[in-house]
Structure formats: C-alpha cells, structure tokens
Amino acid sequence: MKNFLIFIFSFNIILTSAQLDNVNSEERLKYRIHYGFLNAGLATLSTKKTIYNNTPHLHVRGEGRSTGAVRAFFKVDDVYESYINIQTGLPSFYIRNVKEGSYYRNFASTFKANSGxxxxxxxxxxxxxxxxxxxxIQDMLSCFYHLRNLTTHQLKLGSSIKINVWIDDEVYPFMLRVTGKEIVSTRFGKIHALRIIPSVMSGRVFKAKEGVTLWVTDDANHIPIQLKAELAVGSLKADLIEYTNVKHPFNFSK
Known part of the structure; x- marks a missing residue:
C-alpha cells in the first residue's frame, strides 16, 4: 500500500508543449480508490490560476487520504502541489508532502527554466x-494536465509517447500507448473512452512493467475516469466520483 497515491498521479503522463487552455480555474476532480474489495481512500485534484514569479501559472493541488477500515491500520495523508507555467506547460515549482504509515517525505522542487x-x-x-x-521534464501533476491538452491526432489509436517524469530525486522514463477504444460504465452513465497502457518500472510500486491501465474520456476533456493497477502486493482501482467546472460538457449516456 505504500505510495498508493502515486497510483493516481504517476501514470497520467504524456508530454506536449501546448498551452493549458483546456482546463478551467477552480476545476475539481474526485476519485475513490479501492484496494482489492476495500474502499481504500479518496484523491482529489483541484486547480486555480495564479501568478508565480511574475508569470501566469496554474496551481494544481492533489490530496489523498486513506479511509474506512484501511485507515485504521494504514494512515495516509498526502499532498501534492505543482505550479505549471501556462504558456509553456512546464512545471516551475513542485511539492510532494506525503505521510503514509511510518513513511514521511516532504520535498520541494524548483525547476530552473531553460537550464536543465x-x-x-x-x-x-x-x-x-x-x-x-x-x-x-515534467512532475507528477503537470503530466496530468498535459494529457488534457493533447489533440485527437496525438492520442490516436496505436500512438506511443515518451516522457521524463521527476519523482522525488530521480528522473523516471515513461511510455504511453493508446491501445484501444471502449465504452466505460461510470456512476454518471456510459461514456466513450480511450484505453491507455503506461509502461512503468516494475519491482518498486507496480507488479509488472505494464501493470497499469488507464481510461480517459474520448473527448476534448481527456479526463481519466477509471484506473487499474496490479501492485507488488494486491491491486488498486480508482473511479471518478465527482467533478465540477470542467471546461467541456461530458456526453454520458444510459
């Protein structure tokens, strides 16, 4: 269960230099996380436009906490924050402040633009x-919002995209493959979705190199609505359960 919120953020990953004009300020997404048959926790993503270093940025905040029976034996309180340059789509400042059982980390990363x-x-x-x-380089939150700004052509069936992601004190290479189109059932109704398989490092968090599957809406939002992962111990699943202020209307059907 260690680092279970990474499940939400670390594979919402694609690189693009597009401006972040596909995301509303004050948008909020909420996911319920299941560990096996247990309701393991909740994760939320919220946005707010702000000024950082005299430049317009999107301030993204991700929060995760364990709930119910899982919290009784494994307490999780995680906060992720990213300040993303609206013009470049690249992160300027990133915070990872996590408390997961006896595991604590509180890192602040400052990216120096154009310096590497x-x-x-x-x-x-x-x-x-x-x-x-x-x-x-992207951080674990900025990747999510890059995904949201890709075109239909960039996310066409069979496409693969590579990206470098900053996690703690290392650069992790990821590869995303769009492997199919499906109709996914949600609490809001059925919706057309793209099935995406990220290639991740096995042996640390995930059970296999490609132990993660992500479904994103096949529309202008490109919002993840369902996520599944086979971990080294057990499995995780996440579902979108609330959303507010998304820029483009969803097309759910019964």
Missing part, C-alpha cells in the same frame, strides 16, 4: 541538492 537543473529541498532534513534533468 532542478533544486530539491528536503524540508524534513533541511538539506538542498541540485540535479541535472532533461529540458522537457
């Missing part, structure tokens, strides 16, 4: 390190 360098501050140890990174 990130400054990582460990807020618990009060230490700072610098790392070289690819110029096209």
């Amino acid at each position: 360098i990130v400054s990582l501050h460990d807020r618990i140890k009060n230490t700072t390190q610098t790392f070289k990174i690819p110029m096209d």
Whole structure:
C-alpha cells in the first residue's frame, strides 16, 4: 500500500508543449480508490490560476487520504502541489508532502527554466541538492494536465509517447500507448473512452512493467475516469466520483 497515491498521479503522463487552455480555474476532480474489495481512500485534484514569479501559472493541488477500515491500520495523508507555467506547460515549482504509515517525505522542487537543473529541498532534513534533468521534464501533476491538452491526432489509436517524469530525486522514463477504444460504465452513465497502457518500472510500486491501465474520456476533456493497477502486493482501482467546472460538457449516456 505504500505510495498508493502515486497510483493516481504517476501514470497520467504524456508530454506536449501546448498551452493549458483546456482546463478551467477552480476545476475539481474526485476519485475513490479501492484496494482489492476495500474502499481504500479518496484523491482529489483541484486547480486555480495564479501568478508565480511574475508569470501566469496554474496551481494544481492533489490530496489523498486513506479511509474506512484501511485507515485504521494504514494512515495516509498526502499532498501534492505543482505550479505549471501556462504558456509553456512546464512545471516551475513542485511539492510532494506525503505521510503514509511510518513513511514521511516532504520535498520541494524548483525547476530552473531553460537550464536543465532542478533544486530539491528536503524540508524534513533541511538539506538542498541540485540535479541535472532533461529540458522537457515534467512532475507528477503537470503530466496530468498535459494529457488534457493533447489533440485527437496525438492520442490516436496505436500512438506511443515518451516522457521524463521527476519523482522525488530521480528522473523516471515513461511510455504511453493508446491501445484501444471502449465504452466505460461510470456512476454518471456510459461514456466513450480511450484505453491507455503506461509502461512503468516494475519491482518498486507496480507488479509488472505494464501493470497499469488507464481510461480517459474520448473527448476534448481527456479526463481519466477509471484506473487499474496490479501492485507488488494486491491491486488498486480508482473511479471518478465527482467533478465540477470542467471546461467541456461530458456526453454520458444510459
């Protein structure tokens, strides 16, 4: 169960340089997470337009917490924040503050634009390190909103896209493959969706290199509505259960 909120954020991943004009300020998405047959937790994503370093940014906040019986033996309180440059779609500042059982991390990453360098501050140890990174680096939240701005052509059936993602103090290479189109049943009704398989590192969080499946709406929103992952121990599933202020209307049917 360790790092279970990474399940929500770490594979919503595709690279693009498009402006973030497909996401409303004050948008909010809420997911329920199941661990096996248990209701394991809730995760929310919210947005707000703001000014960071005198430049327009999208401030994204992700929160996750375990609930019910799972919280009784494994307490999770995670907060992720990203300040994404609206013009470039690249992150400027990223926070990962997680409490998962006895596991604690509180990192603040400052990306220095056009330099290929990130400054990582460990807020618990009060230490700072610098790392070289690819110029096209994304963090775990900014990836989600890049996905939202891709065109139908970029997400066509059979397409594959590679991206480098900054997680803690490492760069992780990901690859996304659009493998099919399906009609997915949700609590709001049925909706057309793209099935996406991210290739992830096995042996750390996920059971296999391609142990994750993601379904995103096959419309202008490109919002994940259902997620499944086979973990090293057990499996996780997430479903969209609430949404507000999305830019484009959903086309749910009965």
